[in-house]
Amino acid sequence: MKKLLILGILFSFSSNLFAQPEVKIPFSTAISAHIVKYNQKIDDAYKDKDLERAGFLFDSLVRNHLNGTYMDNFSLNTLKGDPILLRDYEKPMFLITYAAWCVPGIGEIPALNDLADKFHDQLDFVVLFWDTKENLKSKEKEYTQNIQLVYVNEKTNQDSYIINKLKHALGFPMMYFMDQDKKVLDIRKIETHHSSETLTNSYNIHFNSLSKGVSLLIADLDAKGLLEGDENDESDQEGSDKRRGKKSKKSKEELDEEGRTAEERKIDEEYERYKREKDSLKNNRRKNNR
Known part of the structure; x- marks a missing residue:
């Protein structure tokens, strides 16, 4: 009996000894490694007027290389109070990147407001404007108080390495769905429609599209048993210098x-x-x- 107990302890110790921690790849590292190649292919698809292939390539980039990465921590400015870090948000995040000069569909903000009012206890709804404080103030009244409006002025923000990737690499408006540890679960483009669409139809189009992101985040919470809001604090992860911003040189044999x-x-x-x-x-x- 003692021998079995000793063997069990040794097995447990060896299993823990060789258990490998999760490798957390920063979003900025992953997108730096793949965005140029994908953008070239997407540009070619648009030149050929092959919108289906362009959409497929974007989805492929997100699915194969960006989902599962961890969003880099960076500073966000609020309309009232001190700046806040992305990691200061403790709930899973529904993040939309925008600019004040973008014109949303007539039913987009009402649909987002309704979802935020219903699910703000479980999720953080954040709309990030690449803009100035003055331009953001004019938008404040359009959103429910359950949506947090923040802004980043690219000229003054110090986190240019990730700001450049978020604003310029993928473009905007864009939706990012992240769990409580800021792990990227999915990235999707905002639904668009013709400007002549009625309010009712526009609302339904956007509500159906936005609610898919909410469902994804809620399902992830449910799978982890965290619908009551349990949070696990994780330290920030630094990307590998070798993978960030370094172009790989392909030999002819690899082609x-x-x-x-x-x-x-x-x-x-x-x-x-x-x-x-x-x-x-x-x-x-x-x-x-x-």
């Missing part, structure tokens, strides 16, 4: 006959599978309708 890297081949193959599956579904619908 195929079309000049693609292994990762670029993977992206193209994934898109071809996506197209085949979509075409197959279309053909099946046509057969069923005959």
Whole structure:
């Protein structure tokens, strides 16, 4: 019996000894490593007027390289009071990046207000404006008090390494969904529609789109058993200097006959599978309708 107990203790010790902690990749590191290549492909798709492929490439970048990374900590300015750090928000975050000169759909802000009023106890709703305090003040009255309006003036903010990535690499308006540790669960573009859309239709379009992000965050909370708001504090993680801002040099041996890297081949193959599956579904619908 004593031998079994000793063996059990040794096994438990060895398991803990070799357990590897999670490697937390900063968002800025991941996007720096992949954004240039993807933007080139997305630009080519837009030139060819292939909007479907452009959208697929954006989703591929987010799904394969950005989801699961951790948003870098940076300073945000508030309309009243001192600046706040991103990590000071303790709940899962529904973050929208915007600018005062952007014109939202007529039903977008009302839909966001309704969701924030309903779920603000579980989530932090934050709208980040790349703008000045003066321009943000004119927008304040449009939002419910359950949405926190903050701004970053790129000319004065000291966290340029992440501000540049958030504002210029992916563009805006953009939605970021992060858990309580600021782990990126998904990134999506704001839904758009024609300016002539009615208020009712615009509201429904945006409510359906925005509520998917809320559902994602609530489902993650539920899966972790944290709907009551338990939080785990995590220390900030520094990215690897070798991966940040350093261009990789590809040798000719790494390229195929079309000049693609292994990762670029993977992206193209994934898109071809996506197209085949979509075409197959279309053909099946046509057969069923005959």
